[in-house]
Amino acid sequence: MAVAAITPDYTGERLDRMENFNGNQVVYLGWDHHLMFCAPVAFAVQPDTLFSKVLDELIPGAFSQHPEFDRVDWGAVQWHLNGEAFTPQADVALIDQGVDHKSILRFNTPGLDGIAGTGS
Amino acid sequence: MSTRKLSLKDKYRILTRDLEWEYSYRDYREIFKQEAFEGIKITDWSKWEDPFRLTMDAYWKYQAEKEKKLYAIFDAFAQNNGQQNVTDARYVNAIKLFLTGVSPLEYQAYNGFAHVGRQFGGVGARVACQMQSLDELRHVQTQIHAMSHYNKFFDGFQDFTHMHDRVWYLSVPKSFFDDARSAGPFEFMVAIGFSFEYVLTNLLFVPFMSGAAYNGDMATVTFGFSAQSDEARHMTLGLEIIKFLLEQHPDNVPVVQRWINKWLWRGTRVLTLVAMMMDYMLPNKVMSWKESFEVYFEEAASALFKDLARYGIEMPRYAETAILEKEHVSHQAWSIFYNYTHAAAFHTWMPDDKEMDWLSEKYPDTFDKYYRARFEHWRELERAGERYYNPTLPMLCQTCQIPMGFTEMDNPTLTAYRQSVYQGERYNFCSDGCKDIFDHEPEKYVQAWLPVHQIFQGNCGGPDIEDVLGDYYRINLGVDNMDFHGSPDEARWNAWHNLQPAEDKLKQAS
Ligand SMILES: [Fe+2]
Numbered sequence: 001m002a003v004a005a006i007t008p009d010y011t012g013e014r015l016d017r018m019e020n021f022n023g024n025q026v027v028y029l030g031w032d033h034h035l036m037f038c039a040p041v042a043f044a045v046q047p048d049t050l051f052s053k054v055l056d057e058l059i060p061g062a063f064s065q066h067p068e069f070d071r072v073d074w075g076a077v078q079w080h081l082n083g084e085a086f087t088p089q090a091d092v093a094l095i096d097q098g099v100d101h102k103s104i105l106r107f108n109t110p111g112l113d114g115i116a117g118t119g120s
Numbered sequence: 121m122s123t124r125k126l127s128l129k130d131k132y133r134i135l136t137r138d139l140e141w142e143y144s145y146r147d148y149r150e151i152f153k154q155e156a157f158e159g160i161k162i163t164d165w166s167k168w169e170d171p172f173r174l175t176m177d178a179y180w181k182y183q184a185e186k187e188k189k190l191y192a193i194f195d196a197f198a199q200n201n202g203q204q205n206v207t208d209a210r211y212v213n214a215i216k217l218f219l220t221g222v223s224p225l226e227y228q229a230y231n232g233f234a235h236v237g238r239q240f241g242g243v244g245a246r247v248a249c250q251m252q253s254l255d256e257l258r259h260v261q262t263q264i265h266a267m268s269h270y271n272k273f274f275d276g277f278q279d280f281t282h283m284h285d286r287v288w289y290l291s292v293p294k295s296f297f298d299d300a301r302s303a304g305p306f307e308f309m310v311a312i313g314f315s316f317e318y319v320l321t322n323l324l325f326v327p328f329m330s331g332a333a334y335n336g337d338m339a340t341v342t343f344g345f346s347a348q349s350d351e352a353r354h355m356t357l358g359l360e361i362i363k364f365l366l367e368q369h370p371d372n373v374p375v376v377q378r379w380i381n382k383w384l385w386r387g388t389r390v391l392t393l394v395a396m397m398m399d400y401m402l403p404n405k406v407m408s409w410k411e412s413f414e415v416y417f418e419e420a421a422s423a424l425f426k427d428l429a430r431y432g433i434e435m436p437r438y439a440e441t442a443i444l445e446k447e448h449v450s451h452q453a454w455s456i457f458y459n460y461t462h463a464a465a466f467h468t469w470m471p472d473d474k475e476m477d478w479l480s481e482k483y484p485d486t487f488d489k490y491y492r493a494r495f496e497h498w499r500e501l502e503r504a505g506e507r508y509y510n511p512t513l514p515m516l517c518q519t520c521q522i523p524m525g526f527t528e529m530d531n532p533t534l535t536a537y538r539q540s541v542y543q544g545e546r547y548n549f550c551s552d553g554c555k556d557i558f559d560h561e562p563e564k565y566v567q568a569w570l571p572v573h574q575i576f577q578g579n580c581g582g583p584d585i586e587d588v589l590g591d592y593y594r595i596n597l598g599v600d601n602m603d604f605h606g607s608p609d610e611a612r613w614n615a616w617h618n619l620q621p622a623e624d625k626l627k628q629a630s
């Protein structure tokens with residue numbers, strides 16, 4: 001039983017199925033231990049967006065105001081996709097490397113611990 | 121005809137239990153269609169003990185007297201320009217949050233109790249729910265009247281019902297009540313009657329009402345007093361429903377336990393808004409959120425659940441997490457609203473030095489370690505004329521709908537991420553509690569109206585975020601939103617009191 005309901009075999013409308021996003025999919029981005037950004041951020045992007053766009057546009061757009069942003073060594077960044085370790089390929093489409101609708105991309109920047117080392 | 125006056129006991133019996141009749145030509149199950157589908161077993165409604173003995177005529181008389189006094193004070197407050205006597209204009213933002221976030225819940229409670237008051241086979245339960253329904257209608261009305269005076273002098277109050285249905289952070293309390301009202305009647309009673317009105321009520325009303333008292337807001341305090349005797353009745357009803365369900369049938373115990381787990385978690389998530397109000401929005405502090413959580417949840421709930429242990433009920437499943445989080449949630453929530461104040465219908469600001477010190481003192485294990493440097497950085501940006509606003513939209517939890525600002529309690533600077541895949545689609549959550557709630561009833565929560573996703577789908581106007589905020593949410597941009605410093609609210613307040621804005625003082629001094 002997937003819900004207690006008066007109607008037998010009740011099913012709910014999936015409000016966020018991908019078809020509703022006009023050709024886009026939702027992707028979430030979070031920078032670990034940098035809570036000056038109060039929560040991970042959400043983007044609606046086309047599934048065939050190259051990962052390089054995430055690196056060159058989305059991430060700077062969301063996180064460049066952090067005082068440590070310019071010091072990020074992008075070669076040393078550790079990525080997670082939906083909780084699993086992940087090695088992104090810059091010139092491959094998101095969907096072709098498993099970044100699908102409502103996926104979470106997290107990155108961790110070793111050596112950078114946030115404002116005054118407090119994870120902010 | 122005899123004119124003998126009825127004894128109170130007879131009158132009560134005639135006006136409540138005697139209203140019931142035998143169902144001779146319709147099947148009981150057809151009349152009370154919603155009584156069985158949740159898996160609750162009722163064997164004997166006559167075992168229901170009326171939690172309070174109040175007849176309708178006494179109810180009207182008593183409430184009318186309270187109302188007369190209440191409105192006399194509202195009038196006096198208005199005539200004396202009470203709005204000028206609050207501690208400072210920042211305080212009024214707590215009231216904006218109350219009117220847009222909490223008062224509409226009173227209306228939802230009125231609807232909910234009116235509905236379940238029709239669904240129960242037991243007449244005693246039906247009458248009690250009907251009375252609470254009326255109380256809740258009165259609460260929403262008197263709250264609107266208490267706060268309408270502020271609407272004449274401060275921004276952000278004007279469209280509170282419209283905003284409640286649309287604005288991103290108001291979807292948190294709204295969806296909480298929508299969840300309860302779309303559940304079956306017994307779950308509604310455990311959700312609202314027991315978990316909210318009995319266990320959590322002090323964590324909502326004491327902060328707001330004492331907050332009002334400490335900050336010179338006589339209108340809101342007086343509302344609080346006039347609701348107190350109602351709330352006492354609501355608490356006894358909440359406790360009766362739990363005891364009744366647990367005593368009726370042993371099969372009810374696991375169902376009720378699951379509802380308690382769910383609703384106390386849902387409730388503490390909603391109360392995050394109250395936590396930040398207490399710690400950040402009251403110029404005169406009552407006590408810290410942490411302290412009030414200790415008194416009104418940890419102490420009170422542990423006594424209550426010790427008492428319920430004889431029925432086989434245990435402490436709610438996520439209580440341990442909620443207890444650890446008392447050190448963090450107010451700071452995390454204030455960070456969220458500070459990030460997105462341009463999208464809110466009230467103002468935020470950074471604490472001043474004295475307030476920072478108060479936070480350090482009240483949160484010796486967390487404030488300096490995790491939050492102070494962040495806030496000082498934001499304050500420096502503001503002083504440099506670059507007040508920080510987050511230019512993006514946040515990721516939301518599918519269940520509680522709060523931006524994902526909560527962290528792992530064993531690693532407090534790491535965002536807590538949880539995910540489920542249901543029928544091929546990913547769903548994301550802020551916590552184990554929110555994930556488990558989804559996993560148990562996914563067909564309910566796949567329907568969540570998540571404000572950020574709705575914006576992306578084009579359902580909230582646009583194309584720009586400004587259009588969403590201005591046209592769809594009806595926030596007066598540059599007036600209702602943004603930092604308190606520089607707001608029209610602040611300017612008016614300063615003009616009333618011949619105060620200079622902090623910036624001008626600095627300029628003159630240099
Ligand atoms: Fe109420």
Ligand SMILES: [Fe+2]
Nearest residue numbers: 317350351354
């Ligand atoms: Fe109540």
Ligand SMILES: [Zn+2]
Nearest residue numbers: 517520550554
């Ligand atoms: Zn949640």
